[in-house]
Amino acid sequence: MRRKLSWCLLTIAALLLPLLAVPPAAQARDDAPILDPIPDDPAPSGLGVVLQEVAQLPKSKPTGEPTDPRLLRWNRINHVGEVPDHSGRLYVPDLNGNLYLLDKKTRTPHVYLDVAATFAPDFFSQAGLGQGFGFVAFHPDFAKNGKFYTAHVEAGNALKTKTPDLTPQPKTGYHGVIDEWTANDPKAETFSGTHRELLRIGFAGRIHNLQQIDFNPNARPGDADYGKLYMSVGDGGNGNVGDNGGDPQNLGVPQGKILRIDPSGNDSANGKYGIPADNPFAGQAGKVGEIYAYGMRDPHRFSWDTGGTHRMFLAHIGEHEIESIHELYAGANIGWSEREGAFTFRKDDRCHLYPLPADDDKYKYEYPLAAYDHDPPPDWDCRSDTGHAISGGYVYRGAKLPALRGKYLFTDIVDGRLMYTEESEMKHDSTGTNRAQIYQMQAYDTSGKPVTMKELAGDERVDLRYGSDAKGEPYLLAKANGKIWKIVGTKRFASCKAGPARVGHAMDAKNWTPVTPSKWKFPGDQVVLAEAGEERPGPRRPFEYAVLNKGPALTSTRIDAKVRLDTPVSISNRDVIVIFGYQDDTHFYYTHLSSDNTIYPHNGIYLVNGADRLRIDRQWNANRSHGAPPSITDEAWHRVSVTHCAGTGETAVYVDGKSRPVFTAIDKTLGSGRVGFGSFDNIGRLRDLTVRGTPAK
Structure with missing residues (x-):
């Protein structure tokens, strides 16, 4: 039996050897x-x-x-x-x-x-x-x-x-x-x-x-x-x-x-x-x-x-x-x-x-x-x-x-x-892949209004x-x-000046209104969603979040913070959300930061307007069922910046200080509201939050 097994292993190795000798690019050709x-x-x-x-x-x-x-x-x-x-x-x-x-x-x-x-x-x-x-x-x-x-x-x-x-x-x-x-x-x-x-x-x-x-x-x-x-x-x-x-x-x-x-x-x-x-x-x-x-x-x-x-x-x-x-x-x-x-x-x-x-x-x-x-x-x-x-x-x-x-x-x-492309990045590649x-x-x-051709x-x-x-x-x-x-x-894009209101030092529990208070922790320097949320009746929307109640409701808004996904990377579809324009539990915007970009409800910008969340970002490719590259793929802290301009409806989301946004959207449905943080059914945390904006009348 052992002799037969050894012969089989040698045969398999002989068959695999030519494949292993072929460069990866050639292996993909068929x-x-x-x-x-x-x-x-x-x-x-x-x-x-x-x-x-x-x-x-x-x-x-x-x-x-x-x-x-x-x-x-x-x-x-x-x-x-x-x-x-x-x-x-x-x-x-x-x-x-x-x-x-x-x-x-x-x-x-x-x-x-x-x-x-x-x-x-x-x-x-x-x-x-x-x-x-x-x-x-x-x-x-x-x-x-x-x-x-x-x-x-x-x-x-x-x-x-x-x-x-x-x-x-x-x-x-x-x-x-x-x-x-x-x-x-x-x-x-x-x-x-x-x-x-x-x-x-x-x-x-x-x-x-x-x-x-x-x-x-x-x-x-x-x-x-x-x-x-x-x-x-x-x-x-x-x-x-x-x-x-x-x-x-x-x-x-x-x-x-x-x-x-x-x-x-x-x-x-x-x-x-x-x-x-x-x-x-x-x-x-x-x-x-x-x-x-x-x-x-x-x-x-x-x-x-x-x-x-x-x-x-x-x-x-x-x-x-x-x-x-x-x-x-x-x-x-x-x-x-x-x-x-x-x-x-x-x-x-x-x-x-x-x-x-x-x-x-x-x-x-x-x-x-x-x-x-x-x-x-x-x-x-x-x-x-x-x-x-x-x-x-x-x-x-x-x-x-x-x-x-x-x-x-x-x-x-x-x-x-x-x-456009950058001329400096346009380089000849004989394989056609780079x-x-x-x-x-x-x-x-000329008035500054966003338009399409x-x-x-x-x-x-x-x-x-x-x-x-x-x-x-x-x-x-x-x-x-x-x-x-x-x-x-x-x-x-989304270059409006969000001010003069400024809200910071808001990590205390008294400054937040969670959907389910028992699922949250406020250790002093962070806002922690410690337990996964559960789906609630009503339109499809984030399961669990906390709204910042410190400061006024805002029209144009700039949010700067660091976020972390605590759900292990071994679990797919991990996410956290950053909320803006929040008016009530069924009327708000949110940006969804996810490790998955292949399904409609992940990794983009969404509107909840008395109905199931609607994707409004410009990165979703419906014909191919994918969006922008995954915005967060690990369990490290990531810097997130969200700017929403009430006058034009523009929203831009940046991650880790990059010069170009990961998501953009234009929507003027909701004119003002508050900000927040949460997830669907994952856990995560937020720190170093600063909110700037124009107070709503």
């Missing part, structure tokens, strides 16, 4: 679909931006009758920048056809150039979210040479009479066209001059055509990059399957790439522009010499950091799940359509992403520096749009908003979230994008109502 590719959600930053409306652009409509309601907006403005001639004029392209200039002082818009009319009747904007007059880029020497460049889409007769310059996709249905314009007088308020076509590219689909075109703002006269025009070229909407499947990885075609050309040269195949000799594939047989970087689905926006090491960043719109930010350089390959973000994209499964293969290192893909996923609802039809798309964005290096300096600013086009944290910002109007745009679909002026100061613009806002300031 063929199972990944149901939640990026579990970490954008975190609250505790930072907000103050927005001032500066312009509303005129209504416009596509060239024909679109069947997609997403094209029926106030207009389709998609960028704002400053003309590089020191005039202070802003420019705004509208996909429906007009290029507007905005006066420096009044920001009144007027039509500078009607692109749609110039290329009628072939100009096309009635199908596809990016079709039409996509972008404009002014030459850095515009003030002298009057040159600027546009990207637009053509269909109709152009498909029969004009030929793409680079390999078109099979079944081409649209042409993306780059034109050079030369103004007779660069100072004029309306365009007068000439134009010539530089480049024409054929696309099969109505989406992911030409996107941004631009010049490197860091290049100076004499630099190799000065005057070189970069162009983001989508995959044509079908770059993963079908006749053009694999185009983004095919260096013989332009689709799914960033191209780089010299508008002043003439050594291209059509003789209308130059191919820079320092392009990574210039002069290589079978490869498009114009390619700068590749492996892209919808390379929506790119930018260069004007500080730091002048890196180039791309905001890339994903297919299934991943919205990502990448660093671009000559020859960079971000992986589409073999990869979406840092995950395997399989053409036989339209609904899921998969782990990377064990030999992934050999492909040298440039994985995201930062990314977030879509988190679709459980009943999501994977053939439909989840309503998420990233738009960069740039690293802010301006002078007027020091709180934003060094942050890469970007938005979600659809839902209007304002987000990404920079993404943070979400609050928006405020959906509210400012007046629509659930915002169609939001960033722009900037020559000094790098940021603007936001929305297709939903055609408005432009300038970011004129920053503001801390």
